[in-house]
Structure formats: C-alpha cells, structure tokens
Amino acid sequence: MAPISGSGGVRVKVEGLRRTFPGNVAVLSGLDLDVAPGSFVALLGPSGCGKSTLLRLVAGLDRAESGHISFTPTLERPQGERAPIAYVFQDAHLLPWRSVLDNAALPLELTGVSKPERQAAARAVLDQVGLGDATDRFPAELSGGMRMRVSLARALVTHPRLLLLDEPFAALDELTRGRLDDQLRALWRKLGMTVLFVTHSISEAAYLAERAVVLSRRPARVVLDRTLELPVERSASLRTEASFAREARLLNEALEQGERW
Amino acid sequence: MNRSALRAAVPPLVALVVLLTLWEGTVRLLEVPRWLVPPPSAIGAVGAQEASSLVGAAITTGRSALVGFGLSAVLGVLVAVLLASSRMVERALYPYTLFLQTVPIVAIAPLLVLWFGPGPRAVAVSSFIVSLFPVIANTLTGLRSVEPSLRDMFRLYGARRLATLWKLELPAAMPHLFTGLRIASGLAVIGAIVGEFVAGFSEGTAGLGILVLGAYRQLRTDLLFAAVLAASGLGLVLFGVVSLTGARLLRRWHPSAQGT
Ligand SMILES: Nc1ncnc2c1ncn2[C@@H]1O[C@H](COP(=O)(O)OP(=O)(O)O)[C@@H](O)[C@H]1O
Numbered sequence: 001m002a003p004i005s006g007s008g009g010v011r012v013k014v015e016g017l018r019r020t021f022p023g024n025v026a027v028l029s030g031l032d033l034d035v036a037p038g039s040f041v042a043l044l045g046p047s048g049c050g051k052s053t054l055l056r057l058v059a060g061l062d063r064a065e066s067g068h069i070s071f072t073p074t075l076e077r078p079q080g081e082r083a084p085i086a087y088v089f090q091d092a093h094l095l096p097w098r099s100v101l102d103n104a105a106l107p108l109e110l111t112g113v114s115k116p117e118r119q120a121a122a123r124a125v126l127d128q129v130g131l132g133d134a135t136d137r138f139p140a141e142l143s144g145g146m147r148m149r150v151s152l153a154r155a156l157v158t159h160p161r162l163l164l165l166d167e168p169f170a171a172l173d174e175l176t177r178g179r180l181d182d183q184l185r186a187l188w189r190k191l192g193m194t195v196l197f198v199t200h201s202i203s204e205a206a207y208l209a210e211r212a213v214v215l216s217r218r219p220a221r222v223v224l225d226r227t228l229e230l231p232v233e234r235s236a237s238l239r240t241e242a243s244f245a246r247e248a249r250l251l252n253e254a255l256e257q258g259e260r261w
Numbered sequence: 262m263n264r265s266a267l268r269a270a271v272p273p274l275v276a277l278v279v280l281l282t283l284w285e286g287t288v289r290l291l292e293v294p295r296w297l298v299p300p301p302s303a304i305g306a307v308g309a310q311e312a313s314s315l316v317g318a319a320i321t322t323g324r325s326a327l328v329g330f331g332l333s334a335v336l337g338v339l340v341a342v343l344l345a346s347s348r349m350v351e352r353a354l355y356p357y358t359l360f361l362q363t364v365p366i367v368a369i370a371p372l373l374v375l376w377f378g379p380g381p382r383a384v385a386v387s388s389f390i391v392s393l394f395p396v397i398a399n400t401l402t403g404l405r406s407v408e409p410s411l412r413d414m415f416r417l418y419g420a421r422r423l424a425t426l427w428k429l430e431l432p433a434a435m436p437h438l439f440t441g442l443r444i445a446s447g448l449a450v451i452g453a454i455v456g457e458f459v460a461g462f463s464e465g466t467a468g469l470g471i472l473v474l475g476a477y478r479q480l481r482t483d484l485l486f487a488a489v490l491a492a493s494g495l496g497l498v499l500f501g502v503v504s505l506t507g508a509r510l511l512r513r514w515h516p517s518a519q520g521t
C-alpha cells in the first residue's frame with residue numbers, strides 16, 4: 001500500500017477581492033486575507049456573509065470582478081499532475097453509482113491517473129480515514145459520518161496543497177462531528193497542507209484551527225483575525241479548559257460585533 | 262417477500278374473478294348478442310382455439326415494437342444529450358420535440374407507407390415516432406438534475422466535457438432515463454398496432470393490428486377481444502422487461518429503485 005505523504009502547503013494571498021451578484025448583491029467588496037503555507041485557518045461569519053463565495057473564488061470555481069488571488073508556490077500544474085486544490089462540501093456529494101473505492105479514486109481518474117495507481121492511492125487514503133474495510137460498499141449503505149469520511153478521502157487523494165472545507169460536518173451529530181474534527185486535525189498535522197475551514201460553530205473553529213478569521217455580515221469584512229493561543233496537541237479535554245473558553249468568548253464577541261456592522 | 266407478493270396479488274385477482282363473473286352473468290341474462298359483447302368464456306375459448314395465430318401475431322407486432330422502442334431509446338438519449346449540451350440548442354429545438362407528442366400518428370401513418378412501403382418498416386417507424394418523446398423529455402430532465410456541487414467538483418479536477426457527460430451526467434440521469442423507457446415501452450406497442458392498421462399489409466405473418474381489423478370485418482368480436490388482450494399482454498411484457506432491467510441496474514444506489 002502506497003503511504004500518503006504531504007506535498008506541503010501553499011501560501012494563499014487574497015487582495016482586494018470584489019464579487020457582486022446580479023441584483024447588486026455586494027458579497028465581497030475588497031477583501032484581503034493572507035494565509036501562511038501549511039496553516040489551519042477557520043473562517044467564521046454570519047450565514048450569507050460570503051464565506052462560500054470566498055471559497056469558490058479561491059478554488060477557481062467563480063470569478064471575481066476585481067482583486068487578486070495568488071498562491072506561493074504557484075499552483076500552475078504541469079499536464080497530468082495531481083490537482084493541487086481540493087474542496088469538501090457541506091454534503092458528502094458522493095456518486096451513488098460508484099463504490100467507496102471508486103468514489104475516492106475519482107479525482108485521480110479525472111486527471112488521468114492509471115487504474116492500479118489510483119486505486120492504490122484511494123485505498124491508502126481510505127485507510128487513513130478509517131474506511132479501509134468499506135472500500136466495496138456503496139454510498140447508500142453508509143452512515144452520514146462514513147459518507148463524509150469518503151468525501152474527505154476523495155479530497156485528500158490528490159495530495160492537495162490547499163484544502164478548502166465549506167461547513168463540512170455541519171449536518172452530522174455532535175459525536176460523529178467531534179471524531180471527524182480529530183481525524184481532520186490529525187491528517188492536517190501529518191500532511192501539512194494549508195487548510196481553509198468554514199464553519200458556523202465557534203467551538204469547532206477554536207478546537208481545530210491555529211488561526212481564526214471572523215467576517216462581518218455582507219459585504220464581508222474581517223472583524224477579527226486572531227492566532228489562537230492554544231496548544232498544538234488537542235483532545236476532548238481541551239474543550240473544558242480556561243484557555244479554550246477564552247478563545248471561544250473572543251470569537252463569539254467578534255461574531256456578534258460582525259452581525260451589527 | 263413471497264408472502265407480501267401473494268398478499269399484493271390477491272385483491273386484484275379477486276376483483277378480476279368478480280368482474281368476469283358479473284360480465285358472464287349479465288351477458289347471458291340479458292341475452293346480449295355475441296357480436297356485440299361476447300362473454301368471457303367465449304373469448305377464452307376462441308383464445309385457446311386461435312392461440313397459435315395470436316402468438317404469431319404478437320411476435321410480428323412485438324418485433325416491430327422492439328425495433329421502434331430500440332430506435333427511441335438510442336436516438337432519444339442522443340437527442341437529449343444534444344439538447345442538454347447548451348441552453349441555446351435546447352431553446353431552439355425543444356419546442357419541435359413537443360411536436361412528436363402531439364402528432365396524430367393515424368394521420369401520418371399513410372405518409373409512412375409512402376416513404377417506407379407497406380410492411381414492418383413503416384410499422385416500426387410508427388412505433389418509434391410514438392415512443393420517442395418520453396425518452397427525450399425524461400432523459401433531459403435527468404441530465405439537468407445533476408447537483409451543481411458535483412459539476413463544480415468535476416470542474417475543479419479539470420474534467421473534460423465528454424468525461425463529465427459519461428461519468429456524471431448520464432449515470433445521474435439513469436433513474437429518469439428508465440422512467441422514460443418504461444413509458445416508451447407501452448407506447449411502442451400502441452404505435453406498432455396503429456401502424457399496422459394502416460401499413461401492416463404485406464407478406465409474412467400478420468400482426469395484432471391486422472388480426473384486430475380482420476376480426477372486426479368478420480364481426481368476430483370474441484377474437485377481437487382476444488387480440489386486444491394479446492396486445493396488452495405484449496405491452497406488459499415489454500414494460501416488465503424494461504422495469505426489471507432498470508431495477509437491477511439501479512439496485513445499489515437509487516432509493517426509488519430500492520423500495521420495491
Ligand atoms: N450564484 C449566486 N447568485 C446570486 N446570489 C448569490 C449567488 N451565490 C451566493 N449569492 C448570495 O451571496 C450571499 C453570500 O452567499 P454565500 O457566500 O453562500 O454565504 P455564506 O456561505 O457565508 O453563508 C448570499 O446573500 C447569497 O444569497
């Protein structure tokens with residue numbers, strides 16, 4: 001089995017990003033954000049403020065009217081190389097007609113990797129997310145948490161240097177969500193990619209991220225940009241500590257402030 | 262599962278027996294002439310007596326219907342893919358596909374005879390015209406039903422147009438496609454029989470449409486009923502085969518294909 005190794009993270013620099021939707025809905029009007037390579041950044045903000053819009057722009061799925069997004073090292077990829085950006089949606093969005101293995105291998109299939117190679121890679125990531133013995137099952141036979149883990153495996157299979165997650169675990173129950181949080185953080189520490197994690201959960205943001213960026217309501221502006229003063233090693237007990245409570249309170253205050261902007 | 266199948270089969274069977282008994286009784290009691298409404302017993306008797314010609318006719322009609330249905334399935338999916346390829350194309354062409362749904366097949370059947378000659382070819386084309394629209398309409402709905410996020414994911418990984426069609430849009434459209442095929446299977450038989458009314462005269466075994474016409478001319482109403490039953494039977498067989506194929510293919514993934 002091929003071991004997965006990280007390819008390191010990229011720096012993401014967003015400058016003066018502007019996006020207005022038809023009907024003059026200004027969602028972003030000059031947003032700046034600088035994300036260090038290999039860092040784990042949580043993005044918080046009231047719903048409808050433009051978090052998904054920002055993620056889509058960074059992924060290249062949408063175009064801004066003005067502004068600039070740059071990656072260092074650059075993400076221009078030579079023909080045939082693996083996709084450097086991965087995106088995890090709120091729902092798992094698996095292809096129901098494909099097995100778990102073939103779902104996880106899809107990104108490699110689309111970028112033209114040979115069958116044995118992509119299946120080996122898919123097996124390796126499925127092992128990483130604890131689904132090594134579910135490779136032949138179909139999405140309809142899995143629980144919500146398992147589907148989300150397949151989705152995560154599919155995102156990681158290309159060894160992305162930037163991982164974008166848009167409220168990925170929001171639809172799961174608390175316990176499953178906590179497990180996935182732990183798994184995600186462990187994978188990040190092991191692989192070292194840059195992570196942009198959108199969530200509306202303050203405690204999830206504080207638990208996962210090194211840095212939290214709180215956005216105001218539309219058009220999104222940065223209300224708070226804070227490096228969390230929390231240990232690198234995190235486990236469930238952290239949630240009851242004073243340092244955690246303090247970070248959570250700060251984030252909460254910033255969110256409330258952002259609602260009023 | 263067998264028990265529940267049995268439970269499902271009992272009520273319609275009871276209804277059938279009651280209906281047939283009522284029919285038989287009424288016709289005998291009121292002494293309705295046989296050429297007007299034959300009793301079920303007479304229909305059964307003539308059905309047994311003419312079994313071989315009925316089966317032969319059903320095979321002839323079934324062949325034409327299969328060709329028509331096959332053409333509809335292949336061309337219907339192709340047209341749907343073409344229409345789905347761009348909004349412009351869809352806007353330009355979709356109104357004309359509606360024409361297929363409203364065309365009075367009896368009225369254009371003579372035209373088909375002129376173009377294709379009397380015989381199974383014209384009959385198959387009639388079957389094709391009648392069964393094409395539901396395949397186009399349902400497949401198009403299916404192709405359009407793809408989740409936007411899945412399209413985004415395919416774009417993110419730089420999937421080509423053909424790969425997106427083949428690996429995302431067509432599989433996602435399968436449940437809708439099979440809905441279209443099920444509707445088309447019944448229509449294909451109807452289209453073949455209507456086609457035979459006009460175009461079915463030629464060498465070889467006559468189809469059910471010809472049998473119906475002949476029985477009508479001779480006022481053999483019991484044979485006419487038997488032929489009509491054979492025609493619905495033929496439609497049911499085609500419908501059943503298409504349904505089962507769909508259910509097998511979609512077994513592992515689509516909720517609507519799992520329950521039954
Ligand atoms: N394609 C679109 N067309 C028009 N308006 C949109 C579109 N996408 C998003 N919006 C609007 O932009 C705003 C921000 O959306 P989004 O980025 O999804 O918010 P968030 O993810 O923070 O909840 C919302 O008010 C939404 O209605």
Ligand SMILES: [Mg+2]
Nearest residue numbers: 051052053166
């Ligand atoms: Mg959103």
